[in-house]
Amino acid sequence: MTDAVFAIPGDLATPTGGYAYARHVLAEWSAGPLRVTHLPLPGSFPEPSAEDLAVTEAAFARLPAGAALLVDGLAYGALPAPVIRAAGERPLVALVHHPLGLEAGLAPARAEALVASERAALALAHRIVATSPFTRALLMRDFGVAAQAIVVAEPGTAPAARVPVRTTGTVSLLSVGTVIPRKAHHLLVEALAGLGNLDWRLTIAGALDRDPACAAALRRTVAERALGERVRLIGAVTRAELDRLYTETDVLVSASLFEGYGMALTEGLARGLPLVASTGGAAADTVPDAAAAKVPPGDVGALRTALHPLIADPRARRAAADASWAAGRRLPRWADTAQTIARCLREARP
Template identity: 65%
Template structure:
């Protein structure tokens, strides 16, 4: 079977969506799928007319016998005429709906939702990266459930992080600094916990939403937490392994997740969690592996953090549950196998 995987922008970008695409390119051949990467313009989800014209041309140039799978960052923003220009069935890979990105003006969010609903009605099939997203696409975007398959991101095995009693508790939060990740809520929560001995490292790009990153720096300074919170920016996989090995508690204040790859990676290492329940995160973070709070609730987040920072025995119990859950996570070969099977049965 031949497949063209169309992804907009820089495939090496350090986000979960691009990591997913890279892993598909690496693992689909072992499933009998000859996959080719098609680079689409980088302007999505806000393409220019030139971007759309170029995309229409690119989608129509692929091998006639190859299936076409378009990453949702582009697919959700494609007008019907561009999808039809491919001249063959087009499948969509959806991590989370474009209009659900935090910080969008209401009229822009509504336009993105409407546009994605129209685009998905033309999709031959849809791959969702979580069960939550699959349900959302069926309920809110009108995609028939029979045209949706779930292929959760894989998680690579990792060395277990042994629980430590302290004295200092090292917190780690992984993800691009953007409004959706809720780092402002996390800083508000931590500002009420200065009586406890903790430090936080935020590992994630500071360049994708520079205004958000600048506001976060100002908030940290105004909260007198510069000596406790480190904005590490984008880190290499080796540096992330080191930060994870040094961490005592993984934290996510995200307002919405289509899956929550950073949460899964924390489980794979046996790190206890404090996480919000936005989107699919409530299902990715299992009961017992830590504490879950509503998204955007700084007081609840502070209470959960206090409970685990102040109680090493409770952290150790959560770490054991986290490690057990991490052993059950799918690997990338499982993800590739699910997509390959779905494409074949839907052909």
């Protein structure tokens, strides 16, 4: 018997924070007692074709009787009401990492349409799981969701060994995230272009095929700033490769304009890495003030100023690493995340 179905669009192995969240939660549930089935949806979301919507509607209509339905937000906000209603009278829960219409780089009309679509879809959900208190507040303020309908299930963080603080040699910077406008890697490159007198190198680990135009623009920026020998764009990496990159990193950097949570940041905390992070979205709350140099999103000058001491001064890196390691000891685990969502699924009622 199936207690719940978790509907997720695309390839579950995709190396992004949202898919990692789903993989971890499913892995925790595999040990019981909640019996959950993974339902793959077409990979075109959040821009589904009419055919893919029909496939999704048919899949919802075939769901096991009595099973709750959890739908990942990459698909849920783009679902029309008839597709959602095809699931029938069962507990329906939407998982929201961050609203679809707030993705950077969207044409204004498309962003407006996605906001309207997600607002209508959320009104049909019995409960909503948000991945941060920030997203919960955003859904209440801008999407008309009642406070009592929202449960916060922050991403867990796996325990990790502390990365030693290196005091000599080239300072290795790492930025983790798909190369899309929202992640603002180009701003990080611009900031570092003004620190050419310091000894650093930057690795950007994230898929380059989600937005080819953005990736091409980033490569042009690197070339125009004559940083080809110092900035590496290595594309998507495996879990093992990412773990290795963390062990080789001196400073973890995120210039993102908006984060629904910021899982790469907490992975840095778990390893005691010095952090520089923009305060876009939930990232301002995800990382404690003492554990990171925080900068306003989109502010290249502030980003450069924050980076300078952590590159130039080993003592500054050590102090930041100590604060990061202390904060990392207090992070939630994936078992906590899975238990929170399981409780929400059990309590949701049509």
